[in-house]
Amino acid sequence: MIDKLVAQLKHARRVTVMTGAGVSAASGIPTFRGDGGLWRSFRAEELATPEAFERDPAFVWEWYEWRRAKIASCAPNAAHHVLAEWSRRSPHCTVITQNVDDLHVRAGTERLVRLHGSIWELSCWDRCGVAPWRDERVPLVDRPARCVGCGGIARPAVVWFGESLSAADMDAALRACACDLFIAAGTSAIVYPAAGLLQHAKACGAVTAEINIEPTPASGAVDLAIQGAAELVFPQLAAELPRLW
Ligand code: NAD
Ligand code: ZN
Numbered sequence: 001m002i003d004k005l006v007a008q009l010k011h012a013r014r015v016t017v018m019t020g021a022g023v024s025a026a027s028g029i030p031t032f033r034g035d036g037g038l039w040r041s042f043r044a045e046e047l048a049t050p051e052a053f054e055r056d057p058a059f060v061w062e063w064y065e066w067r068r069a070k071i072a073s074c075a076p077n078a079a080h081h082v083l084a085e086w087s088r089r090s091p092h093c094t095v096i097t098q099n100v101d102d103l104h105v106r107a108g109t110e111r112l113v114r115l116h117g118s119i120w121e122l123s124c125w126d127r128c129g130v131a132p133w134r135d136e137r138v139p140l141v142d143r144p145a146r147c148v149g150c151g152g153i154a155r156p157a158v159v160w161f162g163e164s165l166s167a168a169d170m171d172a173a174l175r176a177c178a179c180d181l182f183i184a185a186g187t188s189a190i191v192y193p194a195a196g197l198l199q200h201a202k203a204c205g206a207v208t209a210e211i212n213i214e215p216t217p218a219s220g221a222v223d224l225a226i227q228g229a230a231e232l233v234f235p236q237l238a239a240e241l242p243r244l245w
Helices: 002-011 050-055 057-072 078-089 167-176 194-203 230-240
Strands: 015-019 093-097 117-124 154-158 181-185 207-212 224-227
Touching (some): 002 207, 002 224, 002 230, 015 078, 057 117, 078 230, 167 194
Parallel strands (some): 015 181
């Protein structure tokens, strides 16, 4: 299967890679589903929602402070580095991520599409009109964090369950689906609309591939399903590829 993917990579002019939490797992960042995903016996679906924040912003912020501290102590892994290198090498290689950890950013990925925002950015809960701002302090000084515009409560500038993705990011992602090869890596392919991008790419005529340590709902639908860890498979692919794009 790896050989088949290498062959596709060699022929493809436009390549899009969509990543999920599994790509950051080897960096030490827990996925939501699976071992280590729980925080004090709460599931992410109970914390990463506007309703949970409305009910108890300080509590949800406590979880984000825990995640931010964890992510701050982690570094990009081999998968992030290979993808960053590909993005630098070719303007026709696009990386779309569902991850909010910014490890792709830290690895130097160009033209990255962050579908779910960044855990290192904050925005105003009351939508006072101030643009999202970056704050990488761990821990944040105010609890809960305050809006730099109106002084009200600030929230993590991430897309929560039940919220819509930014139109600009979704547009960029849909445009990137018009490619020759679309690879979904480390994503359970459950969370829409990201999961729908794979189907959209296929409908646009792309060859589709998946890299995951276990079968997912997408495995049966993709042209090439590779069972393996992203941090091992991407360096293997990179080693097989001549410096052509
Ligand atoms: P997900 O739906 O993307 O599932 C993780 C997938 O990664 C699983 O299918 C698992 O089999 C696979 N996986 C685990 N280790 C792997 C490895 N080494 N190589 C390849 N595949 C591997 O992610 P989720 O955890 O269910 O979270 C859903 C949403 O929550 C994400 O879209 C994201 O917005 C957010 N989230 C982000 C982060 C982060 O930024 N690092 C972490 C957790 C959750
Ligand atoms: Zn404000």
